[in-house]
Amino acid sequence: MPQRRSHVAPSAEQSELAAALADLRTTLDAPTSFSAEAEAEAAEATATTPDLDLRDIPFATLDPAGSRDLDQAFHLERAGSGFTVRYAIADVPAFVRPGGAVDAAARERGQTLYAADGSIPLHPRVLSEDRASLLPDVDRPALVWTFVLDAEGAVTDRRLERALIRSRAQLDYVGTQRALDAGEESPASLLPEVGALRFAQESARGGASLNLPDEEVVRREDGTYAIERRHPLPVEEWNAQLSLMTGMAAAEIMLEARIGVLRTMAQPDDAAFEEFRRRTRALGRPWTTGRYGDYLRGLDRADPLTLPILEAATTLFRGAGYVTFDGTVPQDAGQAAIGAPYAHATAPLRRLVDRWALTICLAAARGEEVPDWVRESLPTLPGIMQASGQRASRLESETVNRVEAALVAPLIGSSVPATIIEIRKDRAEVQLVDPVVTATAPVPPGAAPGSVVSLRVVRADIDRGEIEFAL
Numbered sequence: 255m256p257q258r259r260s261h262v263a264p265s266a267e268q269s270e271l272a273a274a275l276a277d278l279r280t281t282l283d284a285p286t287s288f289s290a291e292a293e294a295e296a297a298e299a300t301a302t303t304p305d306l307d308l309r310d311i312p313f314a315t316l317d318p319a320g321s322r323d324l325d326q327a328f329h330l331e332r333a334g335s336g337f338t339v340r341y342a343i344a345d346v347p348a349f350v351r352p353g354g355a356v357d358a359a360a361r362e363r364g365q366t367l368y369a370a371d372g373s374i375p376l377h378p379r380v381l382s383e384d385r386a387s388l389l390p391d392v393d394r395p396a397l398v399w400t401f402v403l404d405a406e407g408a409v410t411d412r413r414l415e416r417a418l419i420r421s422r423a424q425l426d427y428v429g430t431q432r433a434l435d436a437g438e439e440s441p442a443s444l445l446p447e448v449g450a451l452r453f454a455q456e457s458a459r460g461g462a463s464l465n466l467p468d469e470e471v472v473r474r475e476d477g478t479y480a481i482e483r484r485h486p487l488p489v490e491e492w493n494a495q496l497s498l499m500t501g502m503a504a505a506e507i508m509l510e511a512r513i514g515v516l517r518t519m520a521q522p523d524d525a526a527f528e529e530f531r532r533r534t535r536a537l538g539r540p541w542t543t544g545r546y547g548d549y550l551r552g553l554d555r556a557d558p559l560t561l562p563i564l565e566a567a568t569t570l571f572r573g574a575g576y577v578t579f580d581g582t583v584p585q586d587a588g589q590a591a592i593g594a595p596y597a598h599a600t601a602p603l604r605r606l607v608d609r610w611a612l613t614i615c616l617a618a619a620r621g622e623e624v625p626d627w628v629r630e631s632l633p634t635l636p637g638i639m640q641a642s643g644q645r646a647s648r649l650e651s652e653t654v655n656r657v658e659a660a661l662v663a664p665l666i667g668s669s670v671p672a673t674i675i676e677i678r679k680d681r682a683e684v685q686l687v688d689p690v691v692t693a694t695a696p697v698p699p700g701a702a703p704g705s706v707v708s709l710r711v712v713r714a715d716i717d718r719g720e721i722e723f724a725l
Contacts, residue, residue, distance in 0.1 A: 284367065285359070296377065306416065307418050312329060322384075324421075339400070340380060345396050365604060365606060369474060370472070392421075399503060414503075414617070442489065462571075483690050487554050505594070513581055515611055516589075519571070535561075559704050574589070575640070579631060610632065617629070671687045672695065695709050698725055
């Protein structure tokens with residue numbers, strides 16, 4: 255199981271850190287609470303009970319431990335030499351009234367923001383963490399995708415229906431991985447097989463996955479903050495393949511209907527590929543032949559040089575955005591890293607754009623007209639999502655910076671070993687071992703990515719999230 259490294263800021267820095275994180279919330283260009291009207295509307299919102307009853311299907315959810323905003327539930331079963339995959343998505347369109355107070359509040363936010371001291375949800379919690387969430391042992395309306403896969407994992411048939419479901423189990427990643435490794439029976443028992451087949455399909459498409467180590471700021475029960483870093487578990491990557499398969503199906507439906515919103519990314523140009531090749535050669539792990547996705551999938555996660563390679567590969571995954579269309583299909587409809595057209599359509603509790611994609615797909619599946627409110631508001635989505643994505647990135651990076659400064663503050667004046675991940679002109683991105691902190695520092699003479707150097711901690715400003723090193 256991938257290693258989890260956790261480092262806690264010393265108690266002397268905790269109060270200063272807590273104040274710095276609280277202040278960070280106030281600087282966000284986003285509302286952090288809901289109006290009384292939106293809260294009341296959410297509390298009173300009801301969804302019409304679907305005609306289709308799938309409560310006899312033992313769905314299960316799979317998320318980080320303790321999650322309450324459960325967007326997806328799955329059920330896997332063998333079907334001849336292949337599989338039937340059912341993927342239920344929280345029916346947020348059934349709960350949110352277009353033009354209402356909840357709709358307006360969600361458009362202001364764009365997505366749920368995750369801060370160290372708690373989340374800032376897209377919808378009032380009575381919806382996102384209760385009435386619309388696919389919690390276990392309660393009846394919920396859902397938008398259920400059914401996929402028929404052949405023996406190679408290719409989709410041979412699909413359909414989308416509105417149905418009533420009842421999840422039987424709320425699984426978490428760590429516990430599910432442990433159960434699968436031990437050979438125990440689990441609702442996810444077939445997930446390794448299905449996930450592996452979908453990875454093979456990804457390779458055949460020319461797709462690529464960039465599975466960088468997770469870096470998460472957590473607040474412990476005693477009120478202290480820590481940074482946890484770990485590689486994604488295999489079960490997380492297999493589970494992600496179900497979401498990717500659904501997003502590709504949603505894109506296909508919208509392209510066929512000639513209306514929708516896609517998540518696009520252009521293929522890296524020759525210069526980007528050549529630069530990546532150069533950096534892999536410099537690290538002693540040259541990418542010489544084959545597709546870059548296959549090269550990345552084949553990296554040894556235990557190799558200390560894998561992290562610098564993955565960091566270098568981020569340049570190949572840039573330029574993602576949203577494209578809307580109504581009547582004329584966009585020429586550049588693909589998502590290069592996935593190797594196919596793709597749409598965000600599996601996280602409507604946490605991401606605004608998914609509600610539009612699901613509404614369009616359901617209308618198309620039923621042979622109905624797309625609602626007027628969707629057509630009228632569709633062009634506004636890219637701007638909303640770009641702004642919310644920038645807020646989320648800023649919140650994440652500045653939160654990590656403040657916690658890292660608190661971890662390093664007691665070491666001011668001391669020397670610490672660090673591994674160079676990447677060199678940019680006269681600065682290097684470095685990885686400290688203890689505490690596990692990523693920062694920038696001057697470049698020592700003759701240093702190269704992968705080199706271990708000694709750095710002196712000069713300054714650690716918790717309020718600003720800044721760390722300064724000297725050689």
